[in-house]
Amino acid sequence: MSENANNDKNDLLNALNSVSEVNVGDVVTGEVLAKDDEQQLIVGIDDTGVEGVVPQRELSSSQNFDDIKQGDKLQLVVTSRIGSDKEGGSFLLSSRRLEARKVWDELAEKSKNGETITAKVSQAVKGGLVVDAGVRGFIPASMISDHYVEDLNQFKNQELELKIIEIDPVANRLILSHKAILQAQKAEEREKLMDTLHEGDIVEGKVARLTNFGAFVDLGGMDGLVHVSQIAYERVEKPSDVLKVGQEVKVKVLSVDFDRNRISLSIKQTLPEPWDGIEEKAPAGSVLEGTVKRLVDFGAFVEVFPGVEGLVHISQIAHEHIATPGDVLKVGEKIKVKVLDVDPDRKRLALSIKALTDKPKESSSSSKSSNRRPSTNVDNNSRNNAPDEETGFTFGDIIGNELKKNSDDDNNN
Template identity: 35%
Template sequence: MANEVNNEVEESNTGETSTVEQAPEQTTEQTAASEPAGAEAPAASETPAAPAVPAVPTAPRTVAKPVTATAETVPAEVAPARKPAEEPQTGGDIDFGAILEQFEQEQTAYHPGDLVEGKVVGVSDRGALIDFGYKSEGVIAAEELAASEETLSVGETIEVVIKSIPAGDAPPMLSRSDAKLRKVWNDIEEAYKEDRTVTGKIVDKTKGGLRIDLNGIEAFLPGSQIDSRPIRSLDSYIGQDIETKIIKFSRRRNNIVLSRKVITDLVINEQKAATLANIDVGYVVEGTIKNLTEYGAFVDIGGIDGLLHVTDMSWGRLGNPADHFKVNDHLQVKVLKLDREREKISLGYKQLLPDPWSTVVEMYTVNSKITGKVSSVTEYGIFVELEPGVEGLVHVSEISWSKRSANPKRMFNKGDEVEVQVLGVDTEDKRISLGMKQLQDNPWHNIEQRYPVGTKIHGKVRNLTDFGAFVEVEDGIDGLVHVSDITWAKKLKHPKDLLKKDQEVDAIVTNIDAAGQRLSLSMKDLTPSAWEGFVATHRPGDVVRGKVSRFTSFGIFVELGEGLEGLCHIS
């Protein structure tokens, strides 16, 4: 504004001196008006206007009217000299009206929101003055400069956004940060249209993905677009720089969606094609474990993942793959199956290790005694690990000589050390039969000496069947009391009519089969039969009394005593 005041003072002083001197001054003023607004500063410094400041009119813009001066404003003695200026315009005349109109049109070319380029002409604690071609310098607020932490230097050329142009003498307000953001938006939009990558910084995670800072503009990276493979944890990405592509852009909605997957897909697809073309069944390849599950591990062998099943991890029993392998472990694997069309690969790890079954026959001969560790317990027996990768089964029938062996789950726990005997080896099916009772004394070996026929025993009823009752003589030896050998008194339809499970009874050994491990018992033989007593006390022709028990077509049966009947024939 000081420049405008000095220029107007100069014009007013020149007009009051004489009309003869006015033409040269107008020529100079015309030249100055045709130059850019920034060129007015040197003219102000060259004009000795300080002594004439008190004579400046109160309405500055009126100094643009010297060509219309009247007789009152010009001394009479110099009035004739004005005539050449009042003549119609010729080739050397100046149209100040046209100059003023052009100047005003140039000033109105600037509007709030425009992005303009200007030069820093001053910096202070109140802000920065920017000459951008307007009639006066614009101002960047000190608060904005402090917030942006940007240092401006005088003479530096920068881009700014016009925030406002006041109607009065107040300077235009400019924004450097808005210009930067606009440039960033322009760069982002250009990258989106040209399908170029952009690099940003991951600042935080949000619902469904990550927040990315693109030079001050916030963008969204969905979790599904972070990588070609599933991502378990987003926290590990926070703070990292990431290269992405823009898959959705809207400046109006302030919405930018990014994808890193479109970049990784291209790389992975190239690697996948190369890998599938260079491998085959039986090949040994390098890989990296990318994911672990209960049933195995997924191994990246170069752009494609293969499945390493838990059964192909070790020759031995493997409970949890995570106990032996970790994510990002590097390892060698063997290609077991390959389906190029479906892009499925089965891998093996144990196939690169020595097979322990190749020496089982030499290591575990039949009847040899060894110590192992219980690896699994089932209702039908226990599995015993003899060495890593080699297991044998002790069937429930081989645990004890007793035919009523308890549930193995109640007798053994995983990890128990047991002594077993090798009963058989099948290398083709990779099976080993083991026994435990063979290491115990067989109670049937000397059964005939310990329980000769006629020996009275005392035992407990362990089981009842339709044909008799099993009585435990000792641990591992049961004897059978047939239903017909339970009592003399009456004919039983089922042993349960007279006996109960766990009932203690007495019996006599009637027969022994050591080879077949069978022992026959009789309960009724403990007492004399009714027939023997009757025969001893009666002779033919004796008269006896009895009770008719049943009728038949050929006669009647008469009960003569308990368990003794006689027939009275119809004849």
């Protein structure tokens, strides 16, 4: 064989040896050869002697199909083989997935190092939130906040700091948590709170949750409970009647137990005391307008000022005998009352309705019958059900000298 023939043979062998094999998953460089009618790029894969196609949808977010020209070089990832001919077949290529691969690599590195990421919420779906972290990420509903969230749509388009819980690039799975971030922040704030919060302090907070028994107020790092009885001096049926979630409130710290994660708070103790100056506002003999708040066996509780209730004993409701206060009064009814007695130290206010009405004339027979009627008697059950000191009075306060005086007046008439 001639020397020239040997050289040609060696050149051919060298050329064959220089051709790289193309495998799915390889990152390759491709030169744009043409664009076809199906909006695809035809590219030649460097050092392989084979071609591939890049559909428009497989371009990265930074690439524009119309701007790409013949001869441009693109970094691509091989996603699949087109056709079954191993020698003459071509490959499906993508720059979008190569970009995503880089994002996955960055996310994996951050997860390994315990770093957090920031991503924008793209949509709320059943069960959680979808975010754009360069790749699709998902926040389960249970990992969105440190408390129950009813409306997930409120997070749409928000940028959230997130902790990577699970990452699997092969399965295209990225699970994230915002709750973990909030818990970490609150743990840090709680440490500061433990050093600064003391019983008796007056601080500001934000209403976090409302229940039937009270309101939880976020003090920054920990929630405290304002019991329904500590919301206002006047009677509050439901906390939601006077408070709203997110409302800024001033509270007094009643007790602190960090070991049990309990803080008791009061809103009403930051407000002016309603009984202050009651002797000037409601002196004995004055006439006031009030609202019937409660009816009990022994009388009616009437609110004459916010947080100030007085008792109209059943014997002071009407001149004639009544079986129960509910026979003539209704809760919520507006009435006028006369102040019989004021005890500011014990927060007692004795009131009368009948003192504002004329006593009807009675026949002698009815007077005798009236004299025989034990109108001021209250059974033991009524005594046992009398309200505590905070309500304003007790049964014993009411049946003293004032009732004796009224009975004497009736007999003299």
